[in-house]
Amino acid sequence: MIKTEKVLHLKSSRGRKVRVVREHYLRERVPCFSSLCQADCEKDGKVLPGDLTHYVVPDAEVVVNYLEVLEFPELQGVVITQTACQAVHSKGRRFYNRLRNLLKDPRHDCVLFANEFQEYSYCPREKGESQEKWQTRCVYAAAVWYYNHLAGLMNVVMITEDEEAVSRFSSLNSGVFVIRVQDYLQDFWPELKAAHELYSAITQVLQEKEGEDSQREFSEHLPAEVLEAGIKSGRFIQGTLNVSKHRPQNEAFITNQGLSTKNPDLSSGVLVFGSKSRNRAVHGDMVVVELLPKSEWRGKVTALTERQVDEKSGDESETKAMPTGRVVGILQRNWRDYVVTFPPRDGTQSQSRNSQRILVIPWDRRIPKIRISTQQADALQDHRLVVRIDSWPSTSLYPNGHSVWVLGRAGELETEVQTILMENCIHVPPFSEAQLREMPVNSPENPWTVDPAEAAERRDLRETHLVFSIDPRGCEDVDDTLSVRSLAGGKLLELGVHIADVTHFVSEGSLTDLEARSRATTYYLADRRHDMLPAVLSADLCSLLGGVDRYAMSILWELDAQSLAVTKVWFGRTLIRSSYQLHYELAQALLNGMEAEVLELARLDPEEQDTKLTELTEALQKLTHIARHLRAQRDRGGALELEGVEVRAQLDEEKNITALVPRQPLEVHETVAECMIYANHWVARKIQEVFPYQALLRRHPPPRQELFSQLVDTAQARGFAMNTRTNKALADSLDRAMDPQDPLVNRLLRMMATQAMSQAVYFSTGAQPEDQFYHYGLALDRYTHFTSPIRRYADMVVHRLLTAALQVEQGAEPAKTPAGNKDVEELAEHINNKNRAAQRAQNLSIGLFQCLFFKERDPEIDPRCVADGIIYAIRDNGVLVFIPEYGVKGPVYMRNKEGRVVSAGPDGTCEWQTGSVRRYTDHIITTSGSGSATFRLFDHITVRISVLSTNCHADTLNLEVISNKPHRSAAPQLPSSQGRSQLVQEVVRLAEEAQEKAVQRPKLPREEREFQQSKAPNLYSILEEIRELALMDLETASRVCATTA
Amino acid sequence: MAGLELLTDQGYRLDGRKATELRKVQARMGVFAQADGSAYLEQGNTKALAVVYGPHEMRGSRSRALHNRAVINCQYSMATFSTAERKRRPHGDRKSTEMSLHLKQTFEAAVMTQLFPRSQIDIYVKILQSDGGNYSVCVNAATLAVIDAGIPMRDYVCACTVGFVDETPLADLCYAEESGGVSSLALALLPRGGQIALVQMDARLHQDHLETLIEAAMTACKGVSKVLDEVVRQHLQEASVLSRE
16 A cells, blocks of 8 residues: 555634534655755656746735736746645636646746645644634745755745735745745846736735725625525526627626526526626626516617617617516626727816726727726827726726736727737737747758658558649648549549648647647638748648658548449558649649649650649549539538638739639539548547547537528518428528529528528537537538648647557557547637637628728718628618628618618618608618608618727728619629728738838837737738638638628 | 535645545454454544444344344444534434445355354444445444454455546545545455455446446455454454463
C-alpha cells in the first residue's frame, strides 16, 4: 500500500448549523512545480522557471479580487495556493473556471500548490479565528514552506491587501517578503501600466461597494436554497435570459430546452416584461423566474419598431398573451467583456463626472448601460473601450463595472472591426516568437525536404498515383487532392482522397496547437482574414501544391467498376506529389472536351501533351461518374440542397480584380464536394468504430417542425404546398416550388427553410445516444470534418483520432491516448462556440461594410442607393424586404412615427399621407386620402437605402419605399453578391485613402496594434473570403448566403 | 453555488487523498470478553463494532435449522449518535434490514457453514460513527470478529466502496463523496482466490466503465485485507504472549 498519510486531522466546519467532522490527510510530498526543487518532486505539467528574481504568492483575498491583474502574462512565477483556490471556488463556478483555465494555460507562468495537504505548510484553523485571517496565515505558511523547500535559492514574495498581515509577518523570515499589491506592482513592475490601471480600477470598484447606500431600486434576489427548492417543486422556472434585440428596454424571454416537454404552455418561453421584473439580470444569465398570475400576462409586440424611438405609446398590437414572469434570482451570471462607448460630453452627466463615475453605453443593445469609474473621462470622449461588469447591487439602477482597455475612437474602421471581434470574444494576436520557432523552415537558402525516415513509414504514392487538386483559381492553401485509377484490368476502380497532414507538423500540446485550439478556426472578415495556423504551414508546407512532395493523410476506396460498391477501404499516411493544380473552370472544360490550357503540360512536346491530357481527362470523367453515383445515393436518403450562390473573382497578373462573375454552378464543384463528403463520412465511421465514446463527429439535428410555419405560410401565399415532415419531403417540395416568372421566389423559400434549420454541431460520441448522430442536411448517419485541417481545428482533432485508430488496429498502443469523452465534449463545445462567433463576426463585418458604403453616398441623389426589393414577410406596420442586388434584408415601414402611412400614386410613387394600415396574412393594405395601396408577399418594390447612424451602436441601414413597382433598371438575373463584393472593395479603398490623409493622426493605442494582423486590408483576403464561401459545407454556405446574399 | 469538486486537476480528493488511496484503517480484536468474538474497526471516521456469538444451537424456532449447514443471522444497526444529527433509529427499518441481508449473504459465502449443521451463528454489527462506506466497514469489522470467535472461514472477507468521478475510480469513499452525487459500488471480496462475495450498486453507470470500477474495487479490497491480516497477526502475538505468561 502506498499510504503516505501521517496524522489524522479533524476539520470541523459549521455549515447549516451542523457540525461536520471531516478527515484531512496530510502528506510530506506535495509537488512544488519548480525547476529549482532540490527534493526532486515530480514535475509533469507546468514548471516554474528557476531564473526569476522571485516567486510571488498572492493572498486568498488578492486572488479572489484581483485575478484579472494576475492574469497578465508578464507576471511570472505565480504560486496560487490551494487555500486561495478554494476561496475562489466559493465565490462562484465562473471565477473558479477562469482560475483553472489560467492554471492550465501553458503560456502563463503560474502553478497550483496544494498547501493544505502538505504536512508542514498546513495550519489548522484556531478557535475564534476569522476565515480571512486563517487564509492569510495559511498562505504565509505556504510561502515560508516554498522558501525553505527551495533551500533559500529563490526569494518568495507574498502579496496581500491586509495591512495587519504585512506588519505581522514581514519581519518573521528573511527571504519571505510580505507586501501590499500596490507596492508590489510599483516595485517590481513599474513599466506595466495596464496592470496598474486595472488594479486601481478594481480597487475603486471595491471601495464603492463598501460605501453603497440609499434606497432599493430592485427587489432582492432570493437565496440559493429557496431557488433550488422552488425549481424542484415547479413553482419557479429556470432558464437563460434572452433579451429581445428589437425591444431591449422591455422584452426579454426565458428559454429552456426542457421547458416545453414538461409544460406545453411554456413551449414558446416565458416573457419578462420591463426592467423591474427583469431584476438586474443581464442577457445570457441563467436566471430563475416566477410566473405572474394569468391576469398579468401580456403578449409580445409584433409591430416593427423604429430604433430611434425609445418608448412607444401603448397602442401597439400584441400577440396573444403568453406566460409572463419576473426574475426572482440568478443562478449563474454570464458576464463577458463588453465593448462600450463613452458618451459625448453634454450637460446631463456633469454631476456624475465630478464623482468620476460615468454611464457608458454598451455596443450590444441588449446590455444595460454600465457605470464605470475613471479619471480619464475627458480623454475618452467618443472612444470605444472594453469593460467588465463587477456587480449590480439592488440599490443601483445600473451595474457597476471597470474599464479594461481602450479600443479607439468610435466610427473608425479599425475600431469598428476590433469591436466586432471583441464582442464575439475572438482574440487573434499575431503568432508569437515561440510559436513560430516551432515551425519547420522552408526558405530558398534552406529548403524543406522530405525526411527519409518519415518517408519509409509512409505509403509512397508519388509514382503510382495520378494526384491532382481542383480548387478555385488562385488558391494558396490546398487542403485536399484527389486521385482515381483502374485496378485489376478495369474491374475495380480506386478512388483516393488525400488531405494535408497538418498534425505531422503540429504536435498535440505544442504552442502552435494550443493557439490553433483556442482560435478553432480561421476567421474570415469582409476585409481581412485571421489564420488559424502560421502562414509557413497554411500556405506552404501543408498546402498540397503541384509538383512538390508533401505529406498527406489518405483514404483509398476500391470500388467495383460496375456497381460502384465499396470492396475495400484503406486509411493511412502517405507521401504524394500533386501532378496538376487545376481550377474548377479548367476541370469542367476538360470534362466537356473543350480546348483547355493545362499549365503543367505547356512545356512538353505536343504528342506527350496529348497522352497526358487524355489520361487526366479520363480520370476526371471517372471521378464525375463516381460522384454522380454518390450524390444519387444521398439524394435517395433525402439530402437537402439549400440556397447558396457564390461569386468568383477574376484576376489579372497583379492579382487585381478585373471582374466579378457569379460562379457558374459547374458539375465539377459538386463532384469535389461529393468526394469530400464521402471521405468525411468514412472517416466518421472509422473513428466511431474504434473509439465509440470519444470520437469527434458532426451532427445536424432535425429542425423543430413549428419553425417551418413561416415557410409553409409564405409558400402558401404563392400557391405552393410545403411538406416539411422529413428532409426528403422538404427537399422535394422545395424543388417543386419554382416560379417560372420569378426565380427569386424559390431562392427566398430556400432561405427561409435554411433559417428554420438548427445548426450542425460537433459533438463527442460518448455524449449523445447513437440515434442522434444523424446529419439531417446531408442525410448521412455519421459525419465529421476531416478534409480541411488547415483552417479548422476540428479536422486536426479528427486526424489525430484517425491516426490513433490506425495504431490501435495494428495492435500497437497509440502514442498518446486520445482524450476522454468529457474532454472531447468540452472541446466540441468550444469549437462550436468559436464557429458561431466566427460566423457572427463575419456577418457583422459585412454589415459594417454595407453601412460604410452607403454612408458615403447621399441617398437623395445617388442612383446606387435605389434598388429593387422583394417582400418576404408581412408585419403589423410594415413589411420585410430582401434586396438581391446588395444582399440586404430589412424592414420597410408602411406607417411612420407620426402615424402617416405610405400611399401610392397612379405611377406607383409612394409618399407619406395620413391614413391607416390593415394587415392580412399575405398582404397589407394602406388606406389614405388618395386611395389605397396593397403590398403582397413576393411583390417587387423600389426602395431607397440610407444609413441610420448612431454613436454608440453599430450603424444600421434604413429602407424606405419609393415606389410599389419594380425598380426600373433592376434586372432579376443580376448576380446577387456582386454588389456586396464591390462594396467591400469600395470601402477598403476609402479607408486606405483616409489613412493616407491622416498622417497626423496620433499613433494607435497599443492594444489596437496588437490585435490587428494585417494593417492594410489587401485584396487577397477578399478573394479568400469569397473562396471560403465556395468551399463551405452545404449548410454553412447556405446559411451565410441566407444572411448575406 | 458551486458544487464540491471531488477530484482536483492535480488528482487530490476532498480530504487530501489520491484516487486509489484508502482511508486510515485501525482495528482491535477481542474487545469484549462476554461474546465469543468481537472486533472494533475504524476506517477513517467510520467506526463500527462487531460481535459474534456461536456457533450454537438454534434459538427460537427450531424449524429454521438446516440439516447440512449452519444458519447465519446478521443484525445491523446504527447508533443514534452516529451521524451529524441525532436521530432515533428503530430496529427493523428498511435500510438496516437490507444491510443485514447483505451482510448475511456475504458471510454465508465466506464462513464454512457446512462444518456446523443444525446450528446458528449470530453476527451483530453496530455503526458508532458513520462517515461513508458503512457496508464495507461492517464487513471488515465482522470478519475480524468471526476470526476472533475462531469460526473457520474460507478467507478474509474484505469490502470496499469505490466511486466513479471524471472517468477515474475513487477508492473508499467518505460521506462527503458519497453524497456528492457519485455513482458508487460496494464490493466484498475473498482476496486470496479473488472470488467476489457480493457486489452492490444503486446508481447508473455505463456498462463499459463497470470493469475498471470492479478492478479498482478489487485492488482496494486487497489493500484492506493486508491491513486486516496485520491486525490478526498482531492480536495473535499479543494473545500468545499473554497465554505464555
